[in-house]
Amino acid sequence: MARAVYELNPVTFLTTGFIGQPGKRVFYLQAARGHQVITLIVEKLQVEALAQGILEFLRELEERFPNLTAAEADYHPEQMRLQTPLDPAFRVGQMGLGYDAERDLVVLVAQEVTTEERSVEEAGVARLFATRAQMRSLAEHGRHIVRQGRPICPLCGQPIDPEGHFCPRRNGHRY
Numbered sequence: 001m002a003r004a005v006y007e008l009n010p011v012t013f014l015t016t017g018f019i020g021q022p023g024k025r026v027f028y029l030q031a032a033r034g035h036q037v038i039t040l041i042v043e044k045l046q047v048e049a050l051a052q053g054i055l056e057f058l059r060e061l062e063e064r065f066p067n068l069t070a071a072e073a074d075y076h077p078e079q080m081r082l083q084t085p086l087d088p089a090f091r092v093g094q095m096g097l098g099y100d101a102e103r104d105l106v107v108l109v110a111q112e113v114t115t116e117e118r119s120v121e122e123a124g125v126a127r128l129f130a131t132r133a134q135m136r137s138l139a140e141h142g143r144h145i146v147r148q149g150r151p152i153c154p155l156c157g158q159p160i161d162p163e164g165h166f167c168p169r170r171n172g173h174r175y
Contacts, residue, residue: 004125005127006125009033009105012033015029017030017080019086023149027044028086029092061099065101089124094110095109112125
């Protein structure tokens with residue numbers, strides 16, 4: 001099977017979002033360049049790690065390239081909504097960040113989950129080039145949507161469902 005490669009260079013739109021209720025949500029990473037839209041399925045923890053990774057990466061860039069102006073986000077949650085219809089290209093297994101210093105663009109590389117049936121060589125890949133400001137907005141939005149989930153039990157660190165949960169640290173009693 002041929003490897004699917006998606007490259008949006010640069011993106012005109014970049015966001016993350018979810019569909020569904022807390023505990024049953026499906027998270028997405030979405031980018032567009034003009035009419036070309038790519039949607040990828042990601043996990044909530046990947047959104048959280050990506051947001052943190054972007055912020056750290058941007059700090060490192062500012063230290064490595066002191067002449068760069070700070071990348072201020074122009075973050076407006078209402079402009080970060082997913083575009084429909086959602087037609088995911090693949091489920092993301094791993095992501096990485098890079099920097100094109102010549103054009104001052106950050107590249108987000110997302111690779112499809114690999115399985116016994118689908119090797120690394122066959123896995124889809126998406127390369128999304130964005131400004132540092134777009135990446136900062138993506139990070140802020142990612143942090144915002146992750147916080148909208150279920151509250152976390154202060155004793156065991158597990159999510160609390162609307163009905164409550166049986167906390168192992170409370171010997172199985174409801175929290």
